Amino acid sequence: MPDSVPPAENPPRPFRDRPVSFVRRSGRVSEAQERAWTELAPRFVIDPPRDAAATSILPGSAVDPGEVWGRRAPLIVEIGSGQGHAIIHAATARPDADFLAIEVFRAGLARTMLDAERAGADNLRLVEANAPEVLQHLLAPASVTELWVFFPDPWHKTKHTKRRLVTAEFAAIAAGALVDGGMLRLATDWEEYAVQMRSVLGASADFEPAFEGDWAPRFDGRVLTAFERKGARVGREIRDLVYRRTPRP
Template sequence: MTEEQPQTRRQYDPTTFRDKPVSFVRRGGRMTSSQERAWDDDHGRYVLDIKNGPAAASLAEGETGDPVELFGRDAPLTVEIGSGQGHAILHACESHPERNFLAVEVFRGGLARTVLGAVEAGVENLRLAEVNAPELLERYLPAGSVEEIWVFFPDPWAKVKHHKRRLISPEFARIAHRALAPGGTLRLATDWEEYALHMRDVLDEAPEFTRAFDGDWAERYEGRVLTAFEQKGTQKGRDIRDLTYSRV
């Protein structure tokens, strides 16, 4: 997806992911007063202190994190890419206190809303990362440290000329395989039919993964709460497509 441009060309570092698709679209917008208070008071409790590289939301060279240290315990880890306002991952945190959850999002308002929800729910098994997800999966987290990766409703980049910006690609399959533990799970969902077909083709052909469903599509993942975004897509007549793959 897109990102903000560096202020000067000499700030661009070709070793970062800016020649590859990224996991986000940079958005502006103001936070509500409650979100601002949550961010000021509690972001240090949940948001990881990750040093950025020269490009927007990039990962600084050599920056790494150990989930056991980040959470203060050893537990199965789920990473959600593009967590938005945190509806799905907050529900998961409350439903599965025995697991750890890492939400990856660069929309500051969404992060603040997630922090607010986490404080209200009193969850302790959640951390948030304000960084480009492919870099986090490939270079920040240890190999094989993630049990599940969620990618729910990524930007479909509908125009053909923009398909190269799509997150789900053979390169992403390689990166996800590196982060996942043996037998780990990759869950995807979209309301965009053509992108669903694209994702299925990419992962069916990826030697790193095998289908974890029968038929054309996976059953709806029961852990994904019904959000306003998903409801809107359904109301427009779009079919919600789920896919589930296991790491080989």
């Protein structure tokens, strides 16, 4: 019988032990988008060390917000910022706060950079990455004042619901990133996903609802986007939720 092989001193670390909430798609890159990545990315984009995938974050890569934004201010993070309509509007309306857009689609990030430059949103930064890894590995614990999850992919087919972002695991990660009293704001036009979100956050000891009744009022800090207008036109009701991070022991 051959001698057994001793275990490696540093066995491979598990990577993404659950499906991610997105599927990246490649597409044609316009000249304007190319310019954004060439000329504007050094100004707007945080480029962290990567793990095993292009959208991963190497553990231990936390940034110092004071160095990234050049000051100490409340930090508001949006997951799935799309083309940046909501977060650019918020960043220009709130010059007293710093903003971070998390997105995995390069075309959307490019459009966000172009529009942010045009709007003079100097308090906005972007990162191309898987959102839970940003919260876990790029941002320091208890560094986020508000976390926004607006219209995440509902993955409405039963076989795909495991890909949904808002789960008990995500709630724990979000709680770790938020300051005590920090706000987690969510919105979706998919009723069944809204119910799941409410169930997940309601079961978490790290959060308490900051609304009364079944749903929160529409967050007035969320600009009305074309996506939301389109959903309303076809009869999809928008449901908001908002939760407060409970004090740490």
